[in-house]
Amino acid sequence: xxxxxxxxxxxxxxxEAGKKIRQAFSYDLKIETKSGANDLVTNVDxxxxxxxxxxxxxxxxxxxxxxxxxxxxxxxxLEGPVWIIDPIDGTMNFVKQHRHFFITxxxxxxxxxxxxxxxxxxxxxxxxxxxxxxxxxxxxxxxxLQPLTIEEAVIGINASWVTPNNHINxxxxxxxxxxxxxxxxxxxxxxxxxxxxxxxxxxxISMRLAPWDIGGGIVIANEVGxxxxxxxxxxxxxxxxxxxxxxxxxxxxxxxxxxxxEK
Ligand code: 2AM
Ligand code: CA
Ligand code: CA
Ligand code: CA
Numbered sequence: 533x534x535x536x537x538x539x540x541x542x543x544x545x546x547x548e549a550g551k552k553i554r555q556a557f558s559y560d561l562k563i564e565t566k567s568g569a570n571d572l573v574t575n576v577d578x579x580x581x582x583x584x585x586x587x588x589x590x591x592x593x594x595x596x597x598x599x600x601x602x603x604x605x606x607x608x609x610l611e612g613p614v615w616i617i618d619p620i621d622g623t624m625n626f627v628k629q630h631r632h633f634f635i636t637x638x639x640x641x642x643x644x645x646x647x648x649x650x651x652x653x654x655x656x657x658x659x660x661x662x663x664x665x666x667x668x669x670x671x672x673x674x675x676x677l678q679p680l681t682i683e684e685a686v687i688g689i690n691a692s693w694v695t696p697n698n699h700i701n702x703x704x705x706x707x708x709x710x711x712x713x714x715x716x717x718x719x720x721x722x723x724x725x726x727x728x729x730x731x732x733x734x735x736x737i738s739m740r741l742a743p744w745d746i747g748g749g750i751v752i753a754n755e756v757g758x759x760x761x762x763x764x765x766x767x768x769x770x771x772x773x774x775x776x777x778x779x780x781x782x783x784x785x786x787x788x789x790x791x792x793x794e795k
Contacts, residue, residue, distance in 0.1 A: 533613070533641065535646055535647065535662055535663075536662075538639060538646075538647060539647055539660075539662055541591055542647060542649060543649070543658070543660070545584065545587045545588075546635055546637065546649055546651050546658070547651075547656070548583075549580050549583055549584065549619070549635055550635065550653045550656060552579075552580065552583065553576055553580060553620070553626075553635075553653050554653065554654065556576045557630060561574045561575065561627060562575040563627055570624065572623045572624055572627055573601065573623060574620075574623065576626070577600070577601055577619050577620045577623055578601050578603060578619075580619035580620060581600070581601045581604075581617060581619040582603050583619075584597065584599065584615070584617050584619060584637075585597050585599065585604045588615055592613070594612065594613065595612075595614070596612065596613065596614045596615070597614075597615045597617060598614060598615070598616045598617065598743060598744065598747075599616075599618070599619065599744060600617070600618045600619065600742065601619065607771075608771075609771075610640055610642065610643035611642060611643075612642065613641050614641075615637060615640075616637065616638040616639075616640065616743050616747030616748070616770060617636075617637050617744055618634075618635070618722065618745060618747075618748075619635060620634075620635065620653075621633065621634045621635070621636050621720050621721060621722035621723070621744075621745060622634060622718075622719050622720030622721075622722070622723060624719055625718075625719045625720055630654070631654045631655075632654075632719060632720055632723060633654075634650055634651055634652055634720050634722040634723055635649070635650075636649060636650045636651070636722040636725075636744070636745070636747070636748040637649045637747070637748045638746075638747030638748040638749075638750065638751055638770075639751075640747070643770070644663070645663055645747075645750055645751035646662070646663045646751065647660070647661070647662055647663070647751060648661045648747070648748040648749060648750065648751025648752040649748050650722045650723070650725065650726040650748055650749060650752065652726075657669070657670060658670055659674075659726040659729065659730065659752055660752065661752040661754070662755075663751060663754065663755070665755075666755050667752045667755035667756050669730050674730055674752075674755070675731070675756065676756055676757045677731060677756055677757050677781060678731070678780075680734060680780060681783070682708075682711055682712060682783050682786055683711060683712070683713065684713055684734075685713060685734035685735060685780070685783055686712065686713050686714040686715070686732075686734055687712050687714075687715055687716070687733060687734060687735040687736065687737065687787075688715070688716050688718065688724035688727065688728070688735065688736035688737070689705070689708075689709070689715055689717060689736070689737050690717050690738070691717060692739075693705050693737070693739060694706055694709055697739075698795060699739040699775075699794065700739060700763075700792065700793065700794055700795060701793035701794075701795065704790075704791045704792065704793050705791065707791060708787065708790075708791040711791075712734075716733060721736070721738060721741055721745040721746065721749075721776075722745065722748070722749060724736035724778075725746065725749035725752075725753070725760075725778055726749065728753070728758050728778045728779065729749065729752045729753055729755075729756050729758050729778075730756075731780075734779065734780045734783060735777065735778065735779035735783060735784070735787055736776075736777070736778050736779075737763070737776070737777045737792075738775065738776045738777075739763075739775055740773055740774070740775065740776075741773060741774070741776040742773045743768075743769075743770040743771060743772070743773075746768055746770075746776060746778075747770055749778065750770075753778055757781050758779065758780065758781065759778070759779055759780075759781050760776070760777070760778040761784070761788075762774045762775045762776060762777070763775035763776070763777055763788060763792050763794060764788075764794075765785070765788050775794070777792075
C-alpha cells in the first residue's frame with residue numbers, strides 16, 4: 533500500500549469536511565443528547581461521519597470504517613485496513629463555543645497505526661503523522677519530547693476527577709494537581725492529545741475514552757515518543773472504551789505509580 537497516496541487522500545478529505553462543518557454554522561444545528569445531558573450529538577456530527585464513509589468507500593471499498601456515530605458497518609476486528617474516525621471531537625465545544633472542536637482520524641492496517649490526524653476545524657490547524665516517517669504540525673516537524681520532571685509539567689485533566697467520584701481516588705489526584713506546574717481542561721480529548729504530542733501539555737488523563745477519541749493521536753504519539761496507555765499502563769485497545777493517559781515519556785510511569793489509584 534502506498535501510504536503517501538492514502539495520506540494525501542486523507543488530508544484532502546479532512547480539509548473538505550472542515551469547510552463543510554464551518555459552513556454548517558449558518559444553518560440550524562439540531563442538538564440531541566445521547567447517554568446523558570452532557571453527552572451531545574448534532575446533525576453535523578452524523579453528516580460529517582457519513583461524508584467520510586462515502587469518501588473512503590469511493591477511495592477503496594475494501595477499507596472498513598469505525599466511527600463514533602455508528603453510521604457505517606459494524607466493525608468487530610482490526611483486520612485489514614481500518615479507519616477509526618471521530619467526525620467532531622468536543623461536540624459540546626462545537627455547540628457552545630464554536631471553537632476548540634476537532635476532526636480526528638487514525639488509519640490502521642491489521643491493528644498497526646499507519647496514519648494519524650487531529651484537525652482544529654476553526655483554525656485549520658493540522659497535527660498529523662506517518663508511521664516511521666515523523667509527525668507534523670502544519671508545515672513544521674514535531675520534535676521528540678524532551679526530559680522534564682513532574683514539578684515542571686502542565687497536565688490536562690477534567691475537574692470531575694479532582695472531586696469525589698466513582699472511578700479514581702481523588703485525594704491522589706489532588707496531590708498531583710498540587711505537585712505539577714499547572715492544569716488545563718479543554719473539553720476535547722483530541723485537542724489535549726494534540727497538545728501533548730506537541731509539548732504544549734505534558735500529560736492528559738481521562739477515565740473513559742473510546743477508540744475514535746484516541747486512534748489518530750496514538751499514531752502521532754508514537755512518532756514523538758509520547759506514551760499512550762490505559763491507567764494500568766497497558767497498551768490501548770482500539771475496539772473498546774477504557775481509561776486513558778498520554779504523557780511525556782519521562783513522567784508517564786511516575787504519574788501512574790504515584791498518583792493513580794482506580795476504584
Ligand atoms: P466527543 O465530543 O466526541 O463526544 C469531553 O470531555 C471529551 O470526552 C471529548 O473529547 C468527548 O468526545 C469525550 N467523550 C468520550 N465519551 C464521552 C461521553 N460519554 N460523554 C461526553 N464526552 C465524551
Ligand atoms: Ca460524542
Ligand atoms: Ca470524541
Ligand atoms: Ca465525537
